[in-house]
Amino acid sequence: MKIHYFQHETFESLGCIKDWIKKREYPVSATRFYENPVLPDLSDFDFLIIMGGPMGVHDEDKYPWLKDEKLFIRKAIENNKVVLGICLGSQLIAAAMGAKVYRNEYKEIGWFPVQINNSHKIFSILPKEIISAHWHGDTFELPDGAIHTAESSACKNQAFVYNNKIVGLQFHLEFTADSLNKLIENCRDELVKDHYVQTEKEIMDHLELLNTTNNFLFQILDNLVKLNYR
Numbered sequence: 724m725k726i727h728y729f730q731h732e733t734f735e736s737l738g739c740i741k742d743w744i745k746k747r748e749y750p751v752s753a754t755r756f757y758e759n760p761v762l763p764d765l766s767d768f769d770f771l772i773i774m775g776g777p778m779g780v781h782d783e784d785k786y787p788w789l790k791d792e793k794l795f796i797r798k799a800i801e802n803n804k805v806v807l808g809i810c811l812g813s814q815l816i817a818a819a820m821g822a823k824v825y826r827n828e829y830k831e832i833g834w835f836p837v838q839i840n841n842s843h844k845i846f847s848i849l850p851k852e853i854i855s856a857h858w859h860g861d862t863f864e865l866p867d868g869a870i871h872t873a874e875s876s877a878c879k880n881q882a883f884v885y886n887n888k889i890v891g892l893q894f895h896l897e898f899t900a901d902s903l904n905k906l907i908e909n910c911r912d913e914l915v916k917d918h919y920v921q922t923e924k925e926i927m928d929h930l931e932l933l934n935t936t937n938n939f940l941f942q943i944l945d946n947l948v949k950l951n952y953r
Contacts, residue, residue, distance in 0.1 A: 724952055726751045727768035729792065731776030731811060733757060734905040738897035739937040740772065743944055760788035762795050770805040770948070771796070773812030775895070777910060779861055780811070780818045793819045805951050806889045807944070810859050813882075813891030820866035820885070827862040831877040832913060833921025834929045837894055839873050843884045845946045846872045855894040855936055856926075857919075858906060862893065877919040887950050896940035900930050 726749050728737060737744070744751050749770075754762060773796065783789045796819040799806055808816040814824045835857055839849045862878050865871055866885055873882035873894070881893045898906075907914070907923055914923055 724749050724770055724948065725768045726770045726772060727763050728753050728772040728774060729812070730755045730774050731757065731778065732909075734902075734909045735775045735777075735811075736902055736905075737772070737774065738895075738899050738902040739933075739940060740897050740944070742937075743941050756786070756788050756792070760791070762791065765798060765802050765804070768804070769952070771799050771807070773806070773808040773815055774897075775810035775812060775858070778811065780814050780824045789815075800885075800889060803888065805947060807947065808891045809897060810893060810895060813893050814861055814863050816889060816891050817863035817866055817883075820869075822866040822869075823864040824861060825863075827860060827878055829877040829919045830860045830913070830917060831857040831875065831919045832859075833857060833919070833926050834932060835875055835877065835919060837873050837875050837881055839882075840871070843870050843872050845884055845887075845890060845943055845950065846882070848942050848946065849939055853936070853939060854929075854932055855896060855939075856898050856903065856932075857894050858910070858913075859893060860913075863891070888947075890943065890947060892943075896936045896943070898933060898936070900933060903927075903930070903933075 778786050818824045834854055837853050837855045839846055841847050865883050869883040869885040871883055875881050883891045
């Protein structure tokens, strides 16, 4: 199985997904839009992973490659590729499938509970509630036909599955200590204390949660692959 991933900023990397790929020895390639936004051929990969970023899905004037990226994601879905999107990645999937993406009522930054409803087998092994890292201000409506699989107090649509192949995660299970630290370094101005925005100290004081959240993501990834590549 060949993996290709989209990275939108230097400081929003694969995180722990890099370890998951390395352990399973999957071939991997990347499009780094901040360097050279060249898209792959659809035949070059089986599994597309779309990472986060500080831009919004509608910021095409500032990031003109967003239009081509959304069209490409749509084509990947239509060609039965397995696709995972995290944060901005999940919003790009939703937008590519015709769903509305818009500003959420609250920014959600820090460690907050997520309720998992176990309505799909990909999420069935997760507890009914997990504590996850968050860093987003936008949200999405569910694409037509998608199964809603998670929510939080600040954000109703935290995850979905479509056609057993497409997974959108608004929350961040992929963070490592290094990737979270880099995100704080580059986006510290967003840490304005609010209902669902923690301080830098509150975020960094809970790094012990990363091992658990990484393992949750590994389980989701393994289930997604097993479901599609037996």
